Amino acid sequence: MTISFDQIGTVRTPGYRNEFSLGNPPFSQSMQVLIPGPVAAGATVQTGVSQRIRDDIETAYGPGSLLGTMLNYARLARPYLDYRVLPLADSGTKAKLDVKVDTLPPPGTWPFWLFGNNRRRQITVTAADTVNTVAAKISAAVNLRVTLPGDSKSLVDIAIGTATTDTATITARNGGTMLNSTTWLSFKSRGETSPLAACCTLTFTAGTGGPDMAAALAGVGTGYFAWVLSPYRDATSLTAIDAWLEEQWGPLAMRYGWAVAGITGSQASVAAIGDAMNDRKRVLAALKSSSEPEPFIAACFGAELAFVFDFARSITDVQIFARGLTGREVKGLTGPWETDDVYSEPQRNLLYYDGISPQDAKEGKVYMERVITTFQRRASTGLEDISYLDINGPCIDAYAVQYQRHYVWNTHQNTTLVSDAEDFADGQTRPQDLHKTFVAAYTDLNQRGRIVQDVVSYEQRLRVELSGDPVRANVEQRIYRANPLYIIATKSIVGELAPAAQLAA
Structure with a gap:
């Protein structure tokens, strides 16, 4: 194989020369x-x-x-x-939840949860309260900022609370149907029950559009x-x-x-x-x-x-x-x-x-x-x-094809396409050369990646041929995925006399 240089040409003066040239880059795929x-x-x-x-x-x-x-x-x-x-x-109309305070809850500090078990709110009820003041307290608690576990910042929640007489209305900040299928507010969470449950009626109005x-x-x-x-x-x-x-x-x-x-x-x-x-x-x-x-x-x-x-x-x-x-x-x-x-x-x-x-x-x-x-x-x-x-499965397929694309194209781009009848020569590609490169890429995916299997069958069934288009080669391959283990089925036969015991008898 003749070594070709990009910068060092014909030279007769003595000395050591060097040029840097990039080889085939390692596989890297942004996402x-x-x-x-x-x-x-x-x-x-x-x-x-x-x-x-x-x-x-x-x-x-x-x-x-x-x-x-x-x-x-x-x-x-x-x-x-x-x-x-x-x-x-x-876009769309906004979903809302009306929380009507029917009766005055007992005095005390009582929780409720909005949009998640980790989103605990609470209000303090006093003997001087009325159903109207309790509704206002619920609305004010809805409007408190939320800090999720592991977060360093508090954020405004995805709904806003308002109060009118005995009803706190919780309205989504965005329109559409996205919040329709979930119970927004609960008076029970992981076994903890709030006395507010017996005192309030919840009415949900779904959002529309998108x-x-x-x-x-x-x-x-x-x-x-x-x-x-x-x-x-x-x-x-x-x-x-x-x-x-x-x-x-x-x-x-x-x-x-x-x-x-x-x-x-x-x-x-x-x-x-x-x-x-x-x-x-x-x-x-x-x-x-x-x-x-x-x-x-x-x-x-x-x-x-x-x-x-x-x-x-x-x-x-x-x-x-x-x-x-x-x-x-x-x-x-x-x-x-x-x-x-x-x-x-x-x-x-x-x-x-x-x-x-x-x-x-x-x-x-x-x-x-x-x-x-x-x-x-x-x-x-x-x-x-x-x-x-x-x-x-499809993720393995996608990664394998992307890896092959990178491996094969970086090996054979900017070469000459010829038939298998030609001798090997640097700078040209025959179908058998492509065949070897595809097998090498698949072997990498098998031995280093461990996401495909059966290199022998892959190589046997891989087809590479010239196309009617003189600058195109066609390839057909079969990818044999390595598969996740999800089920182990066991048949346990019981009730028989052990063979050793049969011999003893």
Whole structure:
């Protein structure tokens, strides 16, 4: 092989010369996590354009904005991910909760919880109070700033309280349906019950509307948004996000990504929503009941997924892609108001057949169990298909293809394409040379990455051939994933006499 130089040419004077030249770079893949969401009154950022995050959440996104609060939850769960936001103008009508004080509570200091077990409020009732003054105290407590565990800052909450005579009205700061499926306020949390429960009547009015997500996503730049943490899980918004992600999955973009949304409800209601979907790019994280609203579930659950399946991981660190997720804590979530308000094991099993990822809530924490996509059936036949069931599968596929792209292209770009009939020569590529490079990349993914298996079968079934286009080579490969271990089935045979005992007899 002849060594070629970029700078050192023909020279006759004696001496030692050196030029520096970059070799094939190590694999490095950037990845961003995108959070779309509405800003609140007073926001200073430009809406409709994806952008880097701001630490001054209230100044940037408006006090109490759903976008700022989701960002705060995600960053508390996993602070070192590369978050980006897509601020959207507020739209739709605002949900509200009326808390009518029917009778005067007994004197004392009594708690209530708003939007989460970790968001405890309290009021002090005196003998001189009336139902009107108690309503005003509830409203004032709603308007106190909130500091989440592990956070160094207090923030305005996502709803505002006002009082009229005997009723405290709690109104969302953003319009839309995003907060409709969660019980906002509870007088019971983790076994602690407040006397206020017997004295108040709660009436909820749902919010309506939401943004045009298709138009909003047109303002997203060309970064690699591998994870979209969406506060919107209505069918129209999810369809728009999926259509946008499908473009990213195209062969010219190769920016593979997934959308994560939170969902709460009974097994039947959640199953009906999941069963109507069929997409490898969508994850619906479900709880039967949650003290945190669905957008917060999406933020915390999505942040944990983005941490595990981080495409910026080096190949020696990527084996986590092939591991099970059971027992991984979703930081920031506390589960339902009442500890027993959870899916049973048979219900969770059913949900896995409907494209839903049920979470395991216990002892005031929430854990992943098994994370699947909403992909359930092959479109061409309508028959059940598990090719993209576990999120591990498509994430392994995406990482493997990105790694191969980097490895193969950096090896063969700027060479000459010739047939296998030619002898090997520096600076030219034959199909057999490409074949060897693909096998080498796959072997790396197997031996160092540990996310694929069976190099022998891969090499045997790999096809590389010249195209009718003289500057193009075509490749067909099969990726044999390493799979997470989720189930161990044991058959225990009992009642027989031990063989040694039979011999003794």
